[in-house]
Amino acid sequence: MGDYLLMNRLDFPILSTTIFIPLVGAAILMLMRHDKAIKGIALVTGILNFLISLLLYIHFDPTTPLFQFGEFARWMPSYNINYVLGIDGITIFLILLTTLLAPLCVLCSWTAIEQRVKEFMFCILVMESAMVGVFCALDFILFYVFWEAMLIPMYLLIAVWGGPQKDYASIKFFIYTLFGSVFLLVAIIAIYLTTGSFSIPNAMFRDYSFGFQFWVFLAFAIAFAIKVPMFPFHTWLPAAHTEAPTAGSVFLASVLLKMGTYGFLRFCLPITPKASVYFAPYMVILSIIAIIYGGFVCLNQTDMKRLIAFSSVAHMGFATLGIFSLTLFGFEGALLQMLNHGVTTGGLFLCVGIIYERTHSREIFDNAGLGKITPIYVGFLGLFSISSLAFPGTNNFVGELYILIGSFVSSKTAGFFAVVGAVLAAAYMLRLLKQITWGREDKRAIRDMNLREVIYLVPLVILVFWMGIGPSPFVDTMKTTLTNLFTRMEVFFQ
């Protein structure tokens, strides 16, 4: 089992519980007939799972870089495939983010989804389980199973409940992601044949030849770059984001994109450190392109969802820039940026969903001038928008600051372009906000947000400020793991 894993000391296998509660909930709701009951069960399952996952944070030991809450069971002994779970400072918040967003997604679909509620909630819960599984898995095959299993419910979310172009968007999403994944699989097999085991921690920081690292890095990088998505692999994202139902967009933006950057942190850096250092300049260039290009494309969007989708390209560009600046600040900033983007963009997509339910349009022009009609709504949208442009005091500011420090340390040019990108973010988000608030004189009667909608935005608002003003609990928890990663990487920097 190795020395990388601290076994779970709680009374019950907490990680397995967090993975499988949504599945159990999904199985129960398949037996239900009434839509109310189905939504209720989905919501209760989501909340229950979030509360259980909070125990992870309470019992998490931030002083060790090892994997915690470990679980181990033999799965396919003849191939040395095991059921190994464990989390560290990188994954704990990603899991919490996932479990927090699942009940919010159920709530935001309460009235938006009218057809086939049962199947919809089923997909949401299966998604949750698979996403938590991806972050917990410490065995390549287990990881890969969760990673791919996620595609199916996500595909269905887009294909069945999506917008007018759902057909095209869902297929593109699926094939793009799968294309990346098969190379991931080949790389996994290559590592297995070299190390003799599918264990992820066992594969880290081994003395592979540079040629091996070179190819494995490329195979990994294609899979993760598509998921992030990095320029030029981003073309699936606007289509998928735009056509997905609100809950699908939230999952896509807040969790699925994080899996790409998580993959870089968890796989590329520790398993292929030499190749990571070798490729870092190229990855930085791609990140910069994503930031600038995403910003300019955003300026030109008329569709709110497309705008936010392209802003994701830019924001995730910051995350990959942080990772491949190969500095401790960069790592911390990247991880913070991942969480921030999850919170903020999740909030923005929820806001678009709310207005879409009322006006049935995502065009900025159709929704312009809402400032006086729906003040509460505009208040929330404004908050998430300024958070998205990294206004000081909000969460994104902290993340981007860390990343900018990191990238200035490694390359001044990269830092300079990143700052330009940050300014662009202000330009396009403020443009959106201005249009929505004061865009035109309008006397339409649009219902403002109801209590349910306020309830599911409030947790995200709290996080925006908490991570913006007092980020130290977050930074402290991830610090040990990232410092450990950085010190072990340092050997390869020369």
Add this chain to the structure above:
Amino acid sequence: MMMLPEFYLLFFSVLFLLFSIGKGRVNVFPWAKVLSLIGLVATLISINARGSFFSGAYRVDLFSQVFKSLVMYGLVFVIFMLDKRSEIEEKYNCEYFMFLGLSTLGLMMLVSSAELITIVLSLEISSYSLYAIVPLRKGQTRIQLEASMKYLFFGAVATGVMLYGMGYLYGMARSTFLSDIMAVLPKFIGQPIGIFAIVLTMTGFFFKLSLFPFHFWSPDIYEGASNTTTTFIATVPKLAAVALIMRIAALAYPAEPVFVTILIVLSALSMTLGNLVGLVQKDVKRLLGYSGIAHAGYVMMGILAMSRDGNASAIYYMAVYLFMNLGVFYVVLLLSKSGENVSVNDLAGLAKRAPLLAFTLAVSAFSLAGIPPTGGFTGKLFLFTNAFKEGHLTIVIIGAVNTVISIFYYLNLVRMSYSREPVGAERINLSFHEKALCYLLIFLVLYMGIMPFGLMQVFRAAV
């Protein structure tokens, strides 16, 4: 009773022969179901039978018994799926079951054969039964006759080429027993004649497996034969074909590079051709025909590894292949009301018309494409790992790229049923029996994806 399954199937076929001669027409469907289930039990209880007959020409070992069980599972599923309303002309029902039984008997004998003449005889027993049932299709005019003629001619040519190869084997070893040939062949395996003989001998089974370049029959026959017949031809004989390819490939141990290269080329061409042509197919059965060609390529990856694990993974893949194909074909069977062919467009809105069918189709199609957590993924993982382990990285990458190509048309099936609106088609109501079969197939495909170790151990012990 070491040959219990064989004798039972003989009894099964003869019984239906008697039914067909008898004047009073009984409803044979319940009979067929019950009798086939008993046959499955008989096959399973004799799984531990061991023995050798006819001075070694007929071998009963775990390898053969495992394949017999798989073949029997296939037969039972096909019989349970057979829709009595529309598939076959009523007057031929008894004969149909008889030929299914005889064909299965031939396949069972085939996997036990360890001598060239026995192999040919068993293969022909199985093939001729199939030649006879391909034209038995209700409501169509010519298409099934064309299919049966093509099947017969292609089959005859493949058999001829196989006999030619066997002639060479005999010429080298002066014996028709595989064990004798194996003893002599190492002397010849480095020379063209050895390779030539083995590859030609395999031709008959490449034909059954529809591996490139012996695949020409499969899309036409799939399209022309009735849905049930296609279900049978697409799944059951391929199992036995893989068994025999393994038996014959064993002659070339230790892995002869030229021979392995030939297999790699065939495998790569087969999967690439199958998947590329599959992309443009409109008829679901034709599409599955090309999918079958591609899968023949995948399964060869396990065989060309020429290792114990490689063979075990090939058997595992074939077992998964059986169930996932049965899943797709069952949806086709239930969708076609009067036994006509189903086009991809007919699937539109299936999720609204029959959610369970759409789900069965989705699970089977994702499995065919190799997406976790289905059996197709686990099977492919084993195949890729074992081919990679023996150093065949090229074919692994070709296989991976092919997986991506193939996802397009498999996903298209799912896409049609989930994201298109139904065009003036009413709901399809499933009976209890049909629902149960759907659930069973879904369960099997998922089970083989998540819990492969038990079966994998049996297969490892078998090879």
